[in-house]
Amino acid sequence: METLLFLEEVLLDVWDNPQAKEEAMSRLRYVCRTKDTDDGYLCYMWGLLEYQRGNFNESYAGFRKALDKNPNDTLYKNMLRLSAEKSGNLSDLKAHSYDGEVLAFLSELEKQCREGSTPSSNLFQFLIERGVFTKDSLKRGSFSSCFQKLEPIEQLTLQKQIRNPKLSYKERFVADQMKSDPFTKIWDTSAFHRGELGKEMVGGTSGAVSASVSSNGDSSPNQSNGIFRSQNQITEAWKKVKLASQSGNETQAREALRQFLTEVQATKSKGKSEAMMATALERAAKLLLEQDPQYAKIRFLAKEL
Structure with missing residues (x-):
């Protein structure tokens, strides 16, 4: 701030x-x-x-x-x-x-x-060796027309040197979005940024207050292990609340909510920004319990928040 x-x-x-x-x-x-x-x-x-x-x-x-x-x-x-x-x-x-x-x-x-x-084939070769270009990017990407200016034999030689890319640009884009989202520090935002809200929701029904979590717990490679543990623990705790609500198990729901609140309090002690975001999650949880139909079976737990 x-x-x-x-x-x-x-x-x-x-x-x-x-x-x-x-x-x-x-x-x-x-x-x-x-x-x-x-x-x-x-x-x-x-x-x-x-x-x-x-x-x-x-x-x-x-x-x-x-x-x-x-x-x-x-x-x-x-x-x-x-x-x-x-x-x-x-x-x-x-x-x-x-x-x-x-x-x-x-x-x-x-x-x-x-x-x-006419471009230098050595520049293309260097960038291919560093994994910048793929066969598809040289065929349809922004450098494709420039690549076509090389001699056919040079093109063929360079294309043979291309290795299958290990990098997913979609995942890199998601990782960049997560990195710019401050809530990634405390909450697993991966499913939200992948557009998977409809597939895996830890929040509520359509039109209600909701939050999402990745089903596989993937984390951006740029995140430290400490940040990953923090956001994974707090989202997993709320996931247990939701699952207990669906099954109608009040004992498990109460225990999961206590775990969630414990993680929220631990997050608040990490700094000002973390405290503000953890408070926002706490308020969102209260609204879900009070208003979302998915939590009707455990609505009485809203008084704990």
């Missing part, structure tokens, strides 16, 4: 107060370098504002700081690549990291394709 309030002050000065714009940018730059949280969001905002102002060297510095703090964020990676290209920092990006080298070569290839020149 403190981060959001600070960012609001900066943005208001940048957009609405020309006299205070440079001072606001200076504050944002300072906080990025000295006090930014581990997710690098303030550094990303610094980079984004500088990018919009055409200060590409500064934007590159901001995005690089953001990526240093959160190396797995695909948005940070893409903006770092764009700012490196605009600022002439591709050589620095290559030396930055394993991913930085991939991003730099991707920018070089994109530039060749954009200018209409």
